Amino acid sequence: MANELTIGEVARRSGVAASALRYYEERGLIASERWGSGHRRFPRAVLRRIAFIVFAQRVGLSLEEIGEELAQLREHGAPTREDWARLSGSWTERIDERTAELQRLRESLTSCIGCGCLSLGHCQMVNPGDRVGNRGPGPRFWLGDQ
Amino acid sequence: MANELTIGEVARRSGVAASALRYYEERGLIASERWGSGHRRFPRAVLRRIAFIVFAQRVGLSLEEIGEELAQLREHGAPTREDWARLSGSWTERIDERTAELQRLRESLTSCIGCGCLSLGHCQMVNPGDRVGNRGPGPRFWLGDQ
DNA sequence: GTACAAGCTCAAGTTAACTTGAAGTCAAGG
DNA sequence: CCTTGACTTCAAGTTAACTTGAGCTTGTAC
Numbered sequence: 001m002a003n004e005l006t007i008g009e010v011a012r013r014s015g016v017a018a019s020a021l022r023y024y025e026e027r028g029l030i031a032s033e034r035w036g037s038g039h040r041r042f043p044r045a046v047l048r049r050i051a052f053i054v055f056a057q058r059v060g061l062s063l064e065e066i067g068e069e070l071a072q073l074r075e076h077g078a079p080t081r082e083d084w085a086r087l088s089g090s091w092t093e094r095i096d097e098r099t100a101e102l103q104r105l106r107e108s109l110t111s112c113i114g115c116g117c118l119s120l121g122h123c124q125m126v127n128p129g130d131r132v133g134n135r136g137p138g139p140r141f142w143l144g145d146q
Numbered sequence: 147m148a149n150e151l152t153i154g155e156v157a158r159r160s161g162v163a164a165s166a167l168r169y170y171e172e173r174g175l176i177a178s179e180r181w182g183s184g185h186r187r188f189p190r191a192v193l194r195r196i197a198f199i200v201f202a203q204r205v206g207l208s209l210e211e212i213g214e215e216l217a218q219l220r221e222h223g224a225p226t227r228e229d230w231a232r233l234s235g236s237w238t239e240r241i242d243e244r245t246a247e248l249q250r251l252r253e254s255l256t257s258c259i260g261c262g263c264l265s266l267g268h269c270q271m272v273n274p275g276d277r278v279g280n281r282g283p284g285p286r287f288w289l290g291d292q
Numbered sequence: 293g294t295a296c297a298a299g300c301t302c303a304a305g306t307t308a309a310c311t312t313g314a315a316g317t318c319a320a321g322g
Numbered sequence: 323c324c325t326t327g328a329c330t331t332c333a334a335g336t337t338a339a340c341t342t343g344a345g346c347t348t349g350t351a352c
Binding site: 152153154164168183184185186 | 327328329330331
Binding site: 055058059088091092095096098099101102103105106108109110 | 201204205234237238241242244245247248249251252254255256
């Protein structure tokens with residue numbers, strides 16, 4: 001098994017399409033060397049990087065944000081444990097926020113089974129605008145604003 | 147307070163931009179009547195509908211899917227309790243799946259603080275491709291596939 | 293040595309969910 | 323009556339994250 005991988009091999013191993021890999025390279029998220037022919041060859045470590053990218057995407061980060069994280073990590077060579085702890089902390093926070101929102105939504109759903117909100121319109125799930133409109137724009141009701 | 151609302155009033159009360167409301171109408175998610183002048187006037191109940199749309203979006207449905215749900219509900223006039231229960235069930239499922247994924251991601255994160263994955267590359271968070279590549283394409287590791 | 297699979301670049305297309313802009317009409321207050 | 327803000331339509335623009343296609347080159351297996 002070669003120590004350098006072609007884009008096709010990386011695609012198969014990572015499950016990320018070759019076109020996406022080229023796009024990531026263009027955005028500076030991953031890097032490759034070239035054969036004389038111009039064909040890319042990726043260091044095996046790129047798989048870790050791609051794993052990182054995919055993971056971060058599932059957490060909800062944009063490629064832009066992921067790029068920033070990667071850049072910060074690279075600033076002082078190998079990422080330190082503190083780097084990782086900081087990042088892990090902020091991502092965990094993000095996950096927790098989204099989870100909390102989902103739980104609020106879930107509760108609204110189950111508590112509304114009983115009252116048939118949609119038709120009756122008397123429970124707090126419906127008509128949030130009339131309740132909330134005076135506290136600034138945006139559908140804030142399910143967004144954590146009380 | 148009038149019983150019919152202008153688009154501006156609806157926008158203020160719902161927190162959804164007027165341009166978005168026009169777009170929803172174009173997609174058939176909401177409806178309005180018109181003054182002789184051509185200006186829209188929305189029935190007050192549109193606020194419930196918009197609440198429903200915003201809610202569903204936060205749950206993770208596309209406008210396409212939301213449109214289908216709304217169409218089904220409307221099929222037999224007012225939504226019945228069974229309609230609501232069915233819908234509530236499928237949305238709850240969806241919420242639970244996403245929540246579960248977030249929890250898997252969260253665990254990977256916290257369990258990785260200790261090992262410094264990113265640099266050491268020996269824990270299960272990194273390099274999922276080499277582990278998983280032989281079970282078909284796609285970054286399946288965090289997606290619930292074991 | 294010849295297929296043909298895999299790679300390359302570059303420009304353009306795709307999808308969702310809107311937003312923006314132009315050009316014009318309408319409504320309400322003074 | 324006149325101004326000003328709200329409204330109208332329609333076409334085009336926006337953003338993210340890619341994918342697709344054209345046209346061409348390279349690597350590999352027989």
